[in-house]
Amino acid sequence: MSISPEVSFETLRHELPNAAAYAAAAGLDLDDTSLSAQDLRLYLRLANAQGEHFYVEFHCADYPLYPPTVEFVSPDRTERGTMRLYPQGFHATPCICMRYNRKAYGERGGPHGDWRLLDWRLPTGNGIAIDTLCLMISDLHSKIRQSTGRMA
Amino acid sequence: MNNQEVHAVTQEKAAEHVRIVCFRVQTPRGLWSMTEPKDATKRPEYPVTTKIEQVILDVRSVFKFVEQDSKYTLLRGDEILEPQRTLASYKIEDHTLLVLSVQGGNA
Secondary structure, three states, X not given: OOOOHHHHHHHHHHHHHHHHHHHHHOOOEEEOOOOOOOOOEEEEEEEOXXXXXXXXXXXXXXXXXXXXXXXXXXXXXXXEOOHHHOEOOOEOOOEOOOOOOHHHEHHHOOOEOOOOHHHOOOOOXXXXXXXXXXXXXXXXXXHHOOOOOEOO | OOHHHHHHHHHHHHXXXXXXXXXXXXXXXXXXXXXXXXXXXXXXXXXXXOXXXXXXXXXXXXXXXXXXXXXXXXXXXOEEEOOOOEOHXXXXXXXXXXXXXXXXXXX
């Protein structure tokens, strides 16, 4: 099952003003300059407790039917998903092990065979349901600003 | 210090206790301000003696962040505002923009 890229694009366009306002207020750099229906990718730069920068890609194909694929990438975006691009504190796969990340699901090769992609808006544990781009940004921001160092 | 000076200092302290600040809080569900969201039951105007934890409780209430097991933190830029401290201790001024950081549970 999939949805039209135009639907994903319009959903993101609807969510972006709040996500951009949040990122700006939190001192994060959200880059949506290449976002289009043909290229459903957004980028976010965050810093850990030592001021070291990390770069996250949100690949939003089929969003919001399915969650985005959320991955750490290099500053020039040519390298992705390697341990040295990850801050400490994430799953050693390496993976951002949250329901809002498509990569975390067993059916996509991730560690969670117990999750179903269609249920991605459910909360993890007893926490809040992270069901918007802005909440994903806030969750990542909260985790990374407390971390120190890289995974490798 | 003479009696007149003591009186002046006392008055200054009293004024500080009742001073009200109006600020803004950006949350993952929108901005909390004196005008937004339109249907908010509370507004971010507080005596400077108010503790940060009260602001967190109120902004959570306005935006219905009801889950107890999530982590809610109020930030000013990179600075974490400690829940037990007051607005005055951080010198929060009118129009200051704060951020409510929300962290979900861990898998």
